[in-house]
Amino acid sequence: QSVLTQPPSVSAAPGQKVTISCSGSSSNIGNNYVSWYQQLPGAAPKLLIYDNNKRPSGIPDRFSGSKSGRSATLGITGLQTGDEADYYCGTWDSSLSAGQVVFGGGTKVTVL
Protein backbone atom coordinates (compact mmCIF):
# COMPACT_ATOMS: atom_id res chain seq x y z
CA GLN A 1 0.00 0.00 0.00
CA SER A 2 1.70 3.18 -1.20
CA VAL A 3 1.56 6.42 0.76
CA LEU A 4 0.84 8.34 -2.45
CA THR A 5 -2.06 7.28 -4.67
CA GLN A 6 -1.77 7.08 -8.45
CA PRO A 7 -4.08 5.48 -11.02
CA PRO A 8 -2.72 2.08 -12.12
CA SER A 9 -2.93 2.95 -15.81
CA VAL A 10 -3.80 5.61 -18.36
CA SER A 11 -3.87 5.43 -22.14
CA ALA A 12 -4.28 7.63 -25.17
CA ALA A 13 -3.57 7.70 -28.87
CA PRO A 14 -0.34 9.10 -30.33
CA GLY A 15 -0.34 12.88 -30.34
CA GLN A 16 -2.91 13.12 -27.58
CA LYS A 17 -2.48 14.26 -23.98
CA VAL A 18 -2.55 12.26 -20.77
CA THR A 19 -2.52 13.38 -17.17
CA ILE A 20 -1.48 11.34 -14.16
CA SER A 21 -2.67 12.28 -10.72
CA CYS A 22 -0.85 11.76 -7.44
CA SER A 23 -2.69 12.32 -4.20
CA GLY A 24 -1.31 12.45 -0.70
CA SER A 25 -1.74 14.29 2.58
CA SER A 26 -0.59 17.34 4.47
CA SER A 27 2.42 15.45 5.80
CA ASN A 28 3.78 14.82 2.33
CA ILE A 29 2.54 16.54 -0.85
CA GLY A 30 0.75 19.26 1.09
CA ASN A 31 3.98 20.62 2.53
CA ASN A 32 6.78 19.36 0.31
CA TYR A 33 7.95 19.45 -3.29
CA VAL A 34 6.91 16.69 -5.69
CA SER A 35 9.10 14.86 -8.18
CA TRP A 36 8.11 12.66 -11.11
CA TYR A 37 10.04 9.74 -12.59
CA GLN A 38 9.77 7.84 -15.86
CA GLN A 39 10.78 4.18 -15.88
CA LEU A 40 11.07 2.64 -19.33
CA PRO A 41 10.84 -1.18 -19.50
CA GLY A 42 13.95 -2.79 -18.06
CA ALA A 43 15.57 0.54 -17.18
CA ALA A 44 16.26 2.58 -14.07
CA PRO A 45 13.91 5.44 -13.21
CA LYS A 46 14.72 8.84 -14.70
CA LEU A 47 13.92 12.21 -13.14
CA LEU A 48 11.31 14.00 -15.26
CA ILE A 49 10.05 16.78 -13.00
CA TYR A 50 11.40 18.19 -9.73
CA ASP A 51 10.21 20.86 -7.30
CA ASN A 52 6.62 20.37 -8.54
CA ASN A 53 7.08 21.82 -12.03
CA LYS A 54 10.74 22.12 -13.03
CA ARG A 55 12.28 20.04 -15.80
CA PRO A 56 15.91 18.85 -15.68
CA SER A 57 18.07 19.68 -18.67
CA GLY A 58 17.19 17.50 -21.63
CA ILE A 59 13.59 16.78 -20.65
CA PRO A 60 11.24 18.04 -23.40
CA ASP A 61 8.56 20.57 -22.57
CA ARG A 62 5.92 17.97 -23.53
CA PHE A 63 6.26 16.92 -19.89
CA SER A 64 4.84 19.25 -17.25
CA GLY A 65 4.09 19.12 -13.56
CA SER A 66 1.77 20.96 -11.23
CA LYS A 67 0.69 20.81 -7.61
CA SER A 68 -2.38 22.00 -5.79
CA GLY A 69 -2.93 21.35 -2.12
CA ARG A 70 -2.39 17.69 -1.40
CA SER A 71 -2.32 16.55 -5.02
CA ALA A 72 0.04 16.75 -7.94
CA THR A 73 -0.35 16.10 -11.64
CA LEU A 74 1.99 15.06 -14.43
CA GLY A 75 0.96 16.00 -17.96
CA ILE A 76 2.32 14.55 -21.17
CA THR A 77 1.33 16.21 -24.43
CA GLY A 78 2.01 15.05 -27.97
CA LEU A 79 2.11 11.45 -26.77
CA GLN A 80 4.70 9.27 -28.51
CA THR A 81 5.22 5.50 -28.54
CA GLY A 82 8.49 6.10 -26.73
CA ASP A 83 6.53 7.51 -23.78
CA GLU A 84 5.17 4.05 -22.93
CA ALA A 85 6.54 3.53 -19.45
CA ASP A 86 5.73 3.48 -15.78
CA TYR A 87 5.56 6.88 -14.10
CA TYR A 88 6.07 7.47 -10.37
CA CYS A 89 5.49 10.50 -8.19
CA GLY A 90 7.61 11.04 -5.12
CA THR A 91 7.92 13.46 -2.25
CA TRP A 92 9.22 13.85 1.28
CA ASP A 93 6.91 12.62 4.05
CA SER A 94 7.33 14.12 7.49
CA SER A 95 4.60 12.19 9.33
CA LEU A 96 7.18 10.29 11.37
CA SER A 97 9.88 11.97 13.44
CA ALA A 98 12.61 11.01 11.02
CA GLY A 99 10.85 11.58 7.71
CA GLN A 100 11.36 9.68 4.50
CA VAL A 101 11.00 9.78 0.74
CA VAL A 102 7.73 8.16 -0.38
CA PHE A 103 6.59 7.15 -3.84
CA GLY A 104 3.28 6.48 -5.50
CA GLY A 105 2.45 2.99 -6.70
CA GLY A 106 3.18 3.93 -10.29
CA THR A 107 1.05 4.53 -13.39
CA LYS A 108 1.52 2.61 -16.61
CA VAL A 109 1.09 4.78 -19.69
CA THR A 110 -0.04 2.96 -22.81
CA VAL A 111 -0.01 4.55 -26.25
CA LEU A 112 -2.90 3.09 -28.21
Add this chain to the structure above:
Amino acid sequence: QVQLQESGPGLVKPSETLSLTCAVSGYSISSGYYWGWIRQPPGKGLEWIGTMYHSGSTYYNPSLKSRVTMSVDTSKNYFSLKLSSVTAADTAVYYCARQVNGYNSNIDYWGQGTLVTVSS
Protein backbone atom coordinates in the same frame (compact mmCIF):
# COMPACT_ATOMS: atom_id res chain seq x y z
CA GLN B 1 28.65 13.05 -16.52
CA VAL B 2 27.80 11.47 -13.18
CA GLN B 3 27.65 7.70 -13.28
CA LEU B 4 26.79 5.20 -10.57
CA GLN B 5 27.41 1.46 -10.67
CA GLU B 6 26.13 -1.08 -8.15
CA SER B 7 28.01 -4.26 -7.33
CA GLY B 8 27.51 -7.15 -4.95
CA PRO B 9 26.19 -10.70 -4.66
CA GLY B 10 23.08 -11.50 -6.65
CA LEU B 11 22.01 -14.23 -4.22
CA VAL B 12 21.80 -13.97 -0.45
CA LYS B 13 20.56 -16.60 1.99
CA PRO B 14 17.68 -15.87 4.37
CA SER B 15 18.77 -14.39 7.72
CA GLU B 16 22.10 -13.27 6.28
CA THR B 17 23.28 -9.74 5.47
CA LEU B 18 22.89 -8.18 2.03
CA SER B 19 25.89 -6.03 1.11
CA LEU B 20 26.09 -3.74 -1.92
CA THR B 21 28.53 -1.13 -3.08
CA CYS B 22 28.01 1.82 -5.42
CA ALA B 23 30.97 3.25 -7.32
CA VAL B 24 30.56 6.88 -8.35
CA SER B 25 32.37 8.44 -11.31
CA GLY B 26 32.20 11.93 -12.75
CA TYR B 27 31.60 13.56 -9.36
CA SER B 28 33.35 13.55 -6.01
CA ILE B 29 31.11 12.34 -3.19
CA SER B 30 32.90 14.69 -0.80
CA SER B 31 31.81 17.68 -2.90
CA GLY B 32 28.22 17.41 -1.72
CA TYR B 33 24.78 15.94 -2.39
CA TYR B 34 23.30 12.93 -0.66
CA TRP B 35 23.93 9.35 -1.72
CA GLY B 36 21.47 6.55 -1.16
CA TRP B 37 19.51 3.48 -2.14
CA ILE B 38 16.09 2.67 -3.57
CA ARG B 39 14.74 -0.80 -4.25
CA GLN B 40 12.04 -2.28 -6.44
CA PRO B 41 10.63 -5.80 -5.89
CA PRO B 42 9.95 -7.64 -9.16
CA GLY B 43 6.83 -6.22 -10.82
CA LYS B 44 6.23 -3.72 -8.02
CA GLY B 45 6.86 -0.07 -7.22
CA LEU B 46 9.77 1.89 -5.77
CA GLU B 47 10.75 1.85 -2.10
CA TRP B 48 13.24 4.35 -0.68
CA ILE B 49 15.75 2.72 1.65
CA GLY B 50 17.72 5.73 2.80
CA THR B 51 20.36 8.30 2.04
CA MET B 52 23.48 9.77 3.58
CA TYR B 53 25.78 12.77 3.33
CA HIS B 54 29.53 12.35 2.99
CA SER B 55 29.99 13.69 6.51
CA GLY B 56 28.03 10.72 7.84
CA SER B 57 24.55 12.09 8.54
CA THR B 58 21.91 9.60 7.47
CA TYR B 59 18.19 9.36 6.79
CA TYR B 60 16.67 5.90 6.78
CA ASN B 61 13.25 4.52 5.89
CA PRO B 62 11.69 4.00 9.35
CA SER B 63 10.38 0.57 8.34
CA LEU B 64 13.91 -0.62 7.51
CA LYS B 65 15.96 1.45 9.92
CA SER B 66 16.65 -1.35 12.40
CA ARG B 67 18.28 -3.45 9.66
CA VAL B 68 20.02 -0.83 7.50
CA THR B 69 23.54 0.53 7.66
CA MET B 70 24.98 2.91 5.10
CA SER B 71 28.54 4.09 4.84
CA VAL B 72 30.70 6.14 2.50
CA ASP B 73 34.35 5.95 1.49
CA THR B 74 35.31 9.34 0.10
CA SER B 75 38.87 8.24 -0.67
CA LYS B 76 37.60 5.62 -3.11
CA ASN B 77 34.47 7.58 -4.06
CA TYR B 78 31.98 4.86 -3.28
CA PHE B 79 29.23 4.19 -0.77
CA SER B 80 27.71 1.03 0.62
CA LEU B 81 24.53 -0.56 1.88
CA LYS B 82 24.15 -3.35 4.39
CA LEU B 83 20.73 -4.88 5.10
CA SER B 84 20.69 -7.48 7.83
CA SER B 85 18.42 -10.43 8.57
CA VAL B 86 17.05 -10.59 5.04
CA THR B 87 13.97 -12.54 4.01
CA ALA B 88 12.35 -13.31 0.67
CA ALA B 89 10.54 -9.97 0.97
CA ASP B 90 13.89 -8.24 0.45
CA THR B 91 14.24 -9.71 -3.04
CA ALA B 92 14.38 -6.70 -5.34
CA VAL B 93 16.36 -4.67 -7.83
CA TYR B 94 18.50 -2.34 -5.76
CA TYR B 95 19.40 1.06 -7.21
CA CYS B 96 22.02 3.41 -5.87
CA ALA B 97 21.34 7.06 -6.56
CA ARG B 98 22.25 10.67 -5.93
CA GLN B 99 19.67 12.65 -3.96
CA VAL B 100 19.79 16.43 -4.17
CA ASN B 101 19.32 16.92 -0.43
CA GLY B 102 18.16 15.05 2.62
CA TYR B 103 14.64 16.53 2.79
CA ASN B 104 13.69 16.29 -0.83
CA SER B 105 12.71 13.57 -3.28
CA ASN B 106 14.84 14.90 -6.15
CA ILE B 107 16.92 11.91 -7.20
CA ASP B 108 18.78 13.07 -10.25
CA TYR B 109 21.19 10.24 -11.02
CA TRP B 110 20.53 6.50 -10.74
CA GLY B 111 22.62 3.39 -11.20
CA GLN B 112 21.41 0.73 -13.60
CA GLY B 113 20.24 -1.45 -10.70
CA THR B 114 21.25 -4.88 -9.49
CA LEU B 115 18.89 -7.77 -8.76
CA VAL B 116 19.34 -9.36 -5.36
CA THR B 117 17.48 -12.58 -4.71
CA VAL B 118 17.03 -13.91 -1.18
CA SER B 119 16.81 -17.68 -1.29
CA SER B 120 18.39 -20.72 0.30
